[in-house]
Amino acid sequence: xxxxxxxxxxxxxxxxxxxxxxxxxxxxxxxxxxxxxxxxxxxxxxxxxxxxxxxxxxxxxxxxxxxxxxxxxxxxxxxxxxxxxxxxxxxxxxxxxxxxxxxxxxxxxxxxxxxxxxxxxxxxxxxxxxxxxxxxxxxxxxxxxxxxxxxxxxxxxxxxxxxxxxxxxxxxxxxxxxxxxxxxxxxxxxxxxxxxxxxxxxxxxxxxxxxxxxxxxxxxxxxxxxxxxxxxxxxxxxxxxxxxxxxxxxxxxxxxxxxxxxxxxxxxxxxxxxxxxxxxxxxxxxxxxxxxxxxxxxxxxxxxxxxxxxxxxxxxxxxxxxxx
Numbered sequence: 001x002x003x004x005x006x007x008x009x010x011x012x013x014x015x016x017x018x019x020x021x022x023x024x025x026x027x028x029x030x031x032x033x034x035x036x037x038x039x040x041x042x043x044x045x046x047x048x049x050x051x052x053x054x055x056x057x058x059x060x061x062x063x064x065x066x067x068x069x070x071x072x073x074x075x076x077x078x079x080x081x082x083x084x085x086x087x088x089x090x091x092x093x094x095x096x097x098x099x100x101x102x103x104x105x106x107x108x109x110x111x112x113x114x115x116x117x118x119x120x121x122x123x124x125x126x127x128x129x130x131x132x133x134x135x136x137x138x139x140x141x142x143x144x145x146x147x148x149x150x151x152x153x154x155x156x157x158x159x160x161x162x163x164x165x166x167x168x169x170x171x172x173x174x175x176x177x178x179x180x181x182x183x184x185x186x187x188x189x190x191x192x193x194x195x196x197x198x199x200x201x202x203x204x205x206x207x208x209x210x211x212x213x214x215x216x217x218x219x220x221x222x223x224x225x226x227x228x229x230x231x232x233x234x235x236x237x238x239x240x241x242x243x244x245x246x247x248x249x250x251x252x253x254x255x256x257x258x259x260x261x262x263x264x265x266x267x268x269x270x271x272x273x274x275x276x277x278x279x280x281x282x283x284x285x286x287x288x289x290x291x292x293x294x295x296x297x298x299x300x301x302x303x304x305x306x307x308x309x310x311x312x313x314x315x316x317x318x319x320x321x322x323x324x
Contacts, residue, residue, distance in 0.1 A: 019076050020206065024069070028057040029199070029207065030215060033288070034314055038199040040070070040079070044087060046097040046178060049194065070197060078203045081195040088175055089190035095179035096192075102159075102171035109163035112171060117156045120147055126155065128167075201261070204288045208261040214246060220316025226250045236277030244274075245286075248319075255323060257284035263291040263306050265298050272302035282323060286315060 019025050031053070032038055040053045054066040061069070073079045088098045104112050115128040125142035132138045138147040160167050176183050214230055221228045232247040234256070246257040256274070260267050263285050275283040283304050290308040291299070299306045307318040 019072060019078060020203075024058055024061070025073065025078075028054065029203075031057045032199060033207070036308070036314075038204070040197040041084070042194055042196065044096050044194065046095070048094070048096060074197065077200055079197040080200050081197055084194050084196045086191055086193050089192045090175075090177035090180060090182055091184055091188050091190050092182040093177060093180040094190075095177055097178035098175050098189075099178065101174045101176055101183075103174055104159075104161035104164060104166055105168055105170075105172045106166040107161065107164040108172070109161055111162040112159050113162065115158050115160045115167070116154055117158055118152045119155050120152050122151060128158070128160065129154075205261045208259050208288055214259065217246065217315050217319070220314065221246075221248050221319065224250075224316070224320050226255075234278050236274070237279070238277050240277060242274040242278060246284075250323070253281040253323060254278075255282045255284065255319065256280045257286055257319075259286050259288075261287070262289040263287045263295050263299070265295060268295065268299050268302055268304050268306075271304045275303065284319065284322075 032040075037053075040051055043050050043052055050063065051066060051070070054061075054070065058066055058069070070079070074081055087096050089096055090098060101110055102112055103110055115130060117126065118129045118132065119126045120132075120140045120142065122145065123140060123143040125140055127141060131141050132147055132152070138152070139145070140147050158167050158169055159171050174183055174185055175189055218228045218230060226248040227250065229247045231243065231245060233241050233243050234247065235241050244256045245259045246255070248255040248257075256278070258267070258271060267285055271283055271285055285299065285304055285306045287306060287308045291306050296306060305322060307315060307322070
């Protein structure tokens with residue numbers, strides 16, 4: 001499958017719901033949520049294009065199977081593509097392991113070099129700087145006088161071929177493949193786009209409403225000795241029942257938390273109302289996207305702690321650090 005083919009499939013798009021329920025897709029997204037990294041970025045090496053994040057999340061799949069799954073995720077709108085770069089591909093073997101060569105336009109030799117073109121201000125002679133260099137001094141080839149640093153000016157650069165002596169402003173550029181040793185020009189080269197794959201905001205919002213982002217968090221908190229429940233109800237002092245995405249208890253401390261796509265002021269005020277009625281030790285709002293400075297200020301005013309999966313440490317580590 002070509003690189004460009006990954007970003008545009010001609011087959012009918014798969015059902016988004018069935019893909020989100022797929023265990024391997026959940027494994028991939030779970031890893032992204034844990035790391036707070038919502039993009040899959042390709043790596044280009046001598047072996048071709050690869051996706052390190054997919055290799056870690058889906059070790060049992062072949063590279064072709066991983067790319068096929070990635071294409072289905074794009075078709076379903078779970079991921080969006082963004083052009084990252086374009087690379088030269090060998091037209092013979094398809095390898096991206098290419099390097100460029102400068103050649104003489106006249107004889108095609110690679111034995112060429114750059115030459116600085118200078119002008120002797122006094123007599124107006126123009127030539128390559130190496131023609132002035134004589135025994136460690138600068139001597140004008142035209143008037144034979146000694147030339148100091150203030151006596152000449154650089155007016156450009158040209159190339160010179162050591163094989164045929166030709167001078168030229170620009171070399172002929174060819175490419176050589178490290179894999180099959182084919183040499184080709186830009187006209188023959190394959191110029192392929194490469195894409196990064198970003199988890200769509202729509203997918204993030206769907207995740208924020210479900211339990212997938214909570215799975216590894218629950219596992220972490222249980223390992224830290226917390227008694228954890230998902231989607232739990234707590235009856236407040238007013239007699240009202242409040243539902244939380246996570247309810248965790250440890251050493252007499254009560255932690256309640258709700259998930260959201262991005263913490264907003266209405267989410268913070270809603271959590272404050274629940275906090276006021278049940279009086280937990282810690283009230284958390286967990287966002288898949290970081291809050292704005294204004295939202296952080298509102299949260300502090302209402303005594304609600306915001307943590308984000310885009311932070312340097314995992315969600316579980318942030319909660320444990322906050323509580324302990």
